[in-house]
Amino acid sequence: MTSRHANMDPVTTVQQTPAAAGYRRGDAGYRRITAALFAAGMTTFVAMYCAQAVLPSLATEFNVSPAVSALSVSATTGLLALAIIPASALSERFGRTRVMTVSAVASAVIGLVLPWSPSMQVLVVLRALQGVALAGVPATAMAYLAEEVHRKHLGAAMGRYIAGTTIGGLAGRLVASFSLDATTWRWALEIAALVALGFTVVFVRLAPASRYFESQPVGLRTTSRALGEHLRTPALLGLFATAFLLMGGFVSVYNMLGFRLLAAPFNLSEAVAGSVFLMYLSGTVSSAPVGWPIASAARRRCSPRRSSRLRVWR
Numbered sequence: 001m002t003s004r005h006a007n008m009d010p011v012t013t014v015q016q017t018p019a020a021a022g023y024r025r026g027d028a029g030y031r032r033i034t035a036a037l038f039a040a041g042m043t044t045f046v047a048m049y050c051a052q053a054v055l056p057s058l059a060t061e062f063n064v065s066p067a068v069s070a071l072s073v074s075a076t077t078g079l080l081a082l083a084i085i086p087a088s089a090l091s092e093r094f095g096r097t098r099v100m101t102v103s104a105v106a107s108a109v110i111g112l113v114l115p116w117s118p119s120m121q122v123l124v125v126l127r128a129l130q131g132v133a134l135a136g137v138p139a140t141a142m143a144y145l146a147e148e149v150h151r152k153h154l155g156a157a158m159g160r161y162i163a164g165t166t167i168g169g170l171a172g173r174l175v176a177s178f179s180l181d182a183t184t185w186r187w188a189l190e191i192a193a194l195v196a197l198g199f200t201v202v203f204v205r206l207a208p209a210s211r212y213f214e215s216q217p218v219g220l221r222t223t224s225r226a227l228g229e230h231l232r233t234p235a236l237l238g239l240f241a242t243a244f245l246l247m248g249g250f251v252s253v254y255n256m257l258g259f260r261l262l263a264a265p266f267n268l269s270e271a272v273a274g275s276v277f278l279m280y281l282s283g284t285v286s287s288a289p290v291g292w293p294i295a296s297a298a299r300r301r302c303s304p305r306r307s308s309r310l311r312v313w314r
Helices: 028-062 071-094 096-116 120-134 136-148 151-180 185-206 220-231 234-262 270-301
Strands: 013-015 309-311
Touching (some): 028 071, 028 120, 028 136, 028 185, 028 234, 071 136, 071 234, 096 120, 096 136, 136 151, 151 270, 220 234, 234 270
Antiparallel strands (some): 013 309
């Protein structure tokens, strides 16, 4: 075993591409991988957040409170968060594109079925399963890019993936909201599921095979040790807490906003109330351009020795 392999942490280390290798901006491969990851972000977030637009309809249909109807969103996001850790470990063993493909396809299939749930309980269970299925994409996408894209162009490539996630979150909500003006919440979710399926097909067809991925044996002990290392790092704990609080507050506000806008004194239609999700576009516009300055600043602050290995929890 070479020293390069001996020093690799099979769960938390992403082996970067050689300095002179990797897809560069302008390459056909770069266009394919960024388009594929944009589609992956779209399918993930369309599936994840389309239910947010139909929460008032769910509350009415199943005669439940707004808090209970919101479980159709939190069950997906919560289970996805828990499943990201084992999904990232599986990607180390079976490969990035394989895990992302299985994840996206499984989520798309569940999405086609869940609109016909006979009860709120069944809907929440299926949404939880969809969250588990979805985890493979966000758990693996950035590791895949870090391995396959030249490091000078990695920030922009990741920015495009993030742009896909923001547009996906927006599209899922808008597709469902606008569909509600013409049909029921079941068909609104079904239409959103078909949109997610379409982007899944685009991702599967475009994603280039991994060129720099090297399979690593991953076990429960290795995964637990790596997780423990992250949880003992104060800087990472701060990042985890920041993400938890910001996303928790963000999703909660959007969960309840539809109920408020549909009720007096606003009495807006489903489509008009759903237009509030257009505020997502601010993140879409800023994510890709910001990727390059962030990557440049990070490289200037990192020594050559430290930049040779990218340690992330996917």
